[in-house]
Amino acid sequence: MIAKDVPSLPMGDSPDLILVPATPAERIASIRLNSIVWKGPLDVETYIARENHLLEQRLTRDGLTCWILVDRNEPEDDRTILSSCESYRKKALLAHDGQVEEVGTHGVGSVYCRPEFRGKGYAKRMLEELSTKIDTWKMEKEPRGRALFTILFSDIGKKFYAQFGWRPYLSSHLALPPAEGVTHGAGEKTRDLYAEDVRSNMCNDIILAKLRDQLRVASQKSTGAKVAIVPNFDHFVWHWAREEFFAQRLCSHRPPPMIKGAGNDDARVYCAWNRNFGEQPEDNILYILRWVYDDPTTPEEEQTLVQAMAGILKRAQQEAHDWNMHTVEFWNPTPLLQKAVALLDPDAQLVHREKSSISSLRWTGAELGLGKDVEWFLNEKYTWC
Ligand SMILES: CC(C)(COP(=O)(O)OP(=O)(O)OC[C@H]1O[C@@H](n2cnc3c(N)ncnc32)[C@H](O)[C@@H]1OP(=O)(O)O)[C@@H](O)C(=O)NCCC(=O)NCCS
Structure with a gap:
């Protein structure tokens, strides 16, 4: 060798x-x-x-x-x-x-x-x-x-x-800074997700069936194949195995990171995240790995959903603060998620990555x-x- x-x-x-x-x-x-x-x-x-x-x-x-x-x-x-x-x-x-x-x-x-x-x-x-x-x-x-x-x-x-x-x-993302002292507004029902909650709310058969349906309909509407990596629970477990390995060695003074995402049951929107521990402070990123929600059918539904997304993002910012993360980041945000970010930070800019x-x-x-x-x-x- x-x-x-x-x-x-x-x-x-x-x-x-x-x-x-x-x-x-x-x-x-x-x-x-x-x-x-x-x-x-x-x-x-x-x-x-x-x-x-x-x-x-x-x-x-x-x-x-x-x-x-x-x-x-x-x-x-x-x-x-x-x-x-x-x-x-x-x-x-x-x-x-x-x-x-x-x-x-x-x-x-x-x-x-x-x-x-x-x-x-x-x-x-x-x-x-x-x-x-x-x-x-x-x-x-x-x-x-x-x-x-x-x-x-x-x-x-x-x-x-x-x-x-x-x-x-497409390789874009939105980033938000960590935030301290997040308090929920009246009527906001963001809740923490543990691993099993991610499994039951984001990786169940109904979610998978909806994804299949979405792909089928899209492939009827326009020519060209559509593909997706199946967002099964194994993916999340792999990312968490990575963060827990780091946390055990770098933050052994505190309990392991158990909160794996956040959701809002009324608006039926959920996200799963993990913490990336890097060499430089700016490499410490709380990544939102995936979002799950249904597209709204009325303007009222859209408003409720966007507000629920903003509540979840605030929770992510708090978690980023608690774990000394540099930013909260998620890839290729949909227009609805961009609206949710704008509620929290009107100056946030969509970044189109050119290198990494x-x-x-x-x-x-x-x-x-x-x-x-x-x-x-x-x-x-x-x-x-
Ligand atoms: C990227 C890497 C694998 C290239 O290995 P290598 O054997 O030197 O590559 P090759 O000799 O086959 O080809 C060199 C080509 O790589 C490209 N390249 C190498 N490093 C690059 C970099 N950091 N950014 C952009 N292009 C790069 C060059 O454009 C060059 O192209 P050219 O032949 O048209 O000039 C090597 O530089 C490396 O291991 N880097 C560190 C790890 C890494 O960044 N891996 C990629 C992760 S996505």
Whole structure:
């Protein structure tokens, strides 16, 4: 596993290079290598422990693959890791021509090349190879035997991944500062959500059926496929496993973060969140992972809903304050959520990100006659891995 001298390294277009799933020891070696950029406030061993803890979660334990670009002539477990990344198998919904089906997909993450190997085309080669492998990887049980799309979140802008087919999608967010001493106005009925409340209010069969219906109707109204990552409870549990791991190590003096979101039963609006603990104060963000509500049918209903959303956001600001978070943030807010934010902070601006967390989707459904365009529904933070 020890790196060879840089001059003896192959170029990225060498026929000797191959992309393979890492062995367990190689996976740990690649985590150790990328720790310099992603360990945040953890030491290397604790960072490895976190990655292992996340691997054990239901969302990822059967579907995670660590990929490494290596020289095919080197022996397993003794190969120089030229570049690495991970893929996570996930469930998704696909709608086209009024039909909705459950399909498999992958999220790609942790794309990495160690500093001394950069600029030789290793990441490029890895992604070229990955883009030919990933559609059929772990897709044996799919009716078509392949995924029709895969996603990733680029932290290096919109161009690099686009050359391999991962096109940038809407990547906007709204942010609110933490706020102290939140008091509920008369008639405001915001309540805290614990993990089980998120499950019962945001991940139940009715919510999933509504999503299927929304996709079906949308696919009847306009051409082009519609897709969504299934917002199942496993996603939230994975994000909470991450925050709880950090909280246990960085805030051991206080009880773990139990409040996982907020909701209003009268207006039937709910959100789930998690706390991100970073190295810099501005990396500490309370992310709203997902919102659930029904579209209002009258102006009165809309007013009630927007006010309930504002109440929930205030609760999130209080929680951000209690956990020393820098901001409350949520992705791709709908017009109604933008109205709710405007009630709290008329100066809040919708930010369109150009560099970090660029939602990107690679669509290959055109090859199967499903059209060249695809719309991504529920492009929210819960999909990030
Ligand atoms: C991004 C990274 C994987 C590239 O690895 P690499 O092997 O040097 O990449 P390649 O040699 O194959 O390709 C270099 C290309 O990457 C692009 N690139 C590298 N770092 C970049 C950055 N920070 N922002 C934008 N583009 C970047 C360059 O545009 C370059 O393109 P060019 O060939 O047209 O000049 C590597 O710099 C890295 O590990 N960075 C730290 C971790 C990271 O940010 N990963 C991406 C997470 S989404």
